Every structure is written in structure tokens, then in C-alpha cells.
Amino acid sequence: MILFDSVTKKYPGDKDPALDSVSLHIEPNEFVFLVGKSGAGKSTLMKMITKEELPDSGKIIIGGIDLDYVKKRDIPGYRRRLGVVFQDFKLLPRRTVYENVAFALEIAGMSSKEIRKTVPKVLDLVDLLDQAKKFPDQLSGGQQQRVSIARSVARQPKILIADEPTANLDKLTTEEIIGLLKKINDFGTTILVTTHNENVVNTLQKRVVTLKDGKIVNDQKNHGVYELSEAKVPVRKMQTPGYALKQRKKVI
Ligand code: ADP
Numbered sequence: 001m002i003l004f005d006s007v008t009k010k011y012p013g014d015k016d017p018a019l020d021s022v023s024l025h026i027e028p029n030e031f032v033f034l035v036g037k038s039g040a041g042k043s044t045l046m047k048m049i050t051k052e053e054l055p056d057s058g059k060i061i062i063g064g065i066d067l068d069y070v071k072k073r074d075i076p077g078y079r080r081r082l083g084v085v086f087q088d089f090k091l092l093p094r095r096t097v098y099e100n101v102a103f104a105l106e107i108a109g110m111s112s113k114e115i116r117k118t119v120p121k122v123l124d125l126v127d128l129l130d131q132a133k134k135f136p137d138q139l140s141g142g143q144q145q146r147v148s149i150a151r152s153v154a155r156q157p158k159i160l161i162a163d164e165p166t167a168n169l170d171k172l173t174t175e176e177i178i179g180l181l182k183k184i185n186d187f188g189t190t191i192l193v194t195t196h197n198e199n200v201v202n203t204l205q206k207r208v209v210t211l212k213d214g215k216i217v218n219d220q221k222n223h224g225v226y227e228l229s230e231a232k233v234p235v236r237k238m239q240t241p242g243y244a245l246k247q248r249k250k251v252i
Helices: 042-049 072-080 097-107 112-125 141-153 171-186 198-204
Strands: 002-009 019-026 031-035 057-062 082-085 159-163 190-194 207-212 215-220
Touching: 002 042, 019 042, 019 207, 019 215, 031 042, 031 171, 031 198, 042 057, 042 159, 042 190, 072 082, 082 141, 097 112, 097 141, 112 141, 141 171, 159 171, 171 190, 171 198
Parallel strands: 031 190, 031 207, 082 159, 159 190
Antiparallel strands: 002 019, 002 057, 207 215
16 A cells, blocks of 8 residues: 655755665555654655655555656646645635635535535544634644544545644644544554654554664554664564565555
8 A cells, every 4th residue: 555665765965865775565554653753754754655755766656556657747636645634734724624625625626516515524523513614723723633634534545644743732632633543544544644752652552663864673563662762673574675566466
């Protein structure tokens, strides 16, 4: 579902690569936390998935799509197939909660009739049906993030990625947002979340991939814990360059 095979990315002017031969295979319906200190390469990995940045070498396949073959003009269409959640919510300030979700569906080409059916359902999923007429600045941070999540799952993406979705939220709200992501995962969506929140990672006990200096130094498949300093669990075989690519046929 998400496949990185020996992906390397160095930004112009930087001495070291932001991602250094990263191989990662995330299967459909997995829930994965991506952790690592600031500068470890987490955002760069996310930007590779959305094609905001391009790798210098290596292969990336997302939901069966080889990103090498996604042309520039097709990138917006490709991104609409993913659910993307941001730490700063990125809501349209002059549109209501309802309109924020409806607008995303309109852009994606959904008919008005379908939109009228879909928006209440997703607002109900994130428990915001009663706030539909409010504007973003009339909502709490957690509620704004829930609108952002509603918007990104409205088209029922197979994959949802979230870069630090709880960075601006307090503890209780963070738990609420992570609970919502878990619910979405239970419905069958693959989830990849970057976070600095040790508590959240340790409570959920899902797969935890740790990046350090652009390399995966730890990959705990089950009952993962937040551990930045050194690999407690040996890096799994799938980290070997070439292995992930061999799995490609199975994924697609
Ligand atoms: P993280 O999300 O884990 O904090 P990043 O992916 O943002 O890590 O950064 C990884 C490395 O790449 C860092 O050394 C950072 O300075 C560098 N980097 C990130 N974005 C850019 C950029 N646009 N130009 C140059 N260097 C960058």
C-alpha cells in the first residue's frame, strides 16, 4: 500500500541527505506511527508521499501508483486520492464547517446530490453535525482538527497521512483526535502519523517506525513504543534494499 524502496533525498545545499536509502513497506489497513527527533526526516518522508518533494533516487509506490509516473499535471488528482491532515488544520476561514467539507468534495468532482448526502455522514463520524453552520474561528482547536479530518476522509481514501496532527492540541484533545484516527483505521483506512507525543504512541501500541538522521533505525511491528535513542528491536528484513520492491506485485 505504501512502499519506499531505497529512497534517498538530499535538499540542495544540505551536507547530509534528509532521507538516506529508506525502505519501508506499510500494508493495507496498518496504523503506523513515524517518530524521530526534529530533523530526522519525518516531514520529508511525508512530502515524498504527497509528491511535494521528489526523491533523488529510489522507488515510491502508493496505493499501487508508481509516483515516477505521476506527471506534474496529474499531481492534484493523485493527492485527492489520499487523505492528508495537517498540524495547522488548513481550513478555509470564510467557509462554514459544512462548506469546508463540501468544497473539498466539489473540487474532487462529486455531484451536488452526492455532496448533500455525504457531508452530514462524515460530520456525524467526527461528531460535529451540530456545529455544521459554525466558522472555523468559532471552534476549538480539536474541533477544527476534526473538521480537517472529516474533509480528508470524505472521499473515503484508502490511505490517510497526518504530519503532527496533534502538535497544537492539549492532552485530552490529542487523545480524542488519535481515537478518531483509530476509528477511521478500524473502518479500513491505512494510517501513517508522525508525532512527538510519547504518551499517544505508547498507549496505542501500534507499529512504530523510528527515523534518525534520515535512516530507519527501528521498526516495531507490534506493541511499538516511543524510543528515539537506539534500536531496541533489530531493524526488520524489509529494510534491506531491494526487498520492498520484490513485494511490489503483492501490494498492487
Ligand atoms: P523532521 O520532520 O523529522 O523534523 P525534516 O524532514 O523536516 O525532519 O528535515 C530533515 C532534514 O532535511 C533536516 O536536516 C532539515 O534541515 C532538512 N530540510 C528539510 N526541508 C528542507 C528544505 N526545504 N531545504 C533544505 N533542507 C531541508
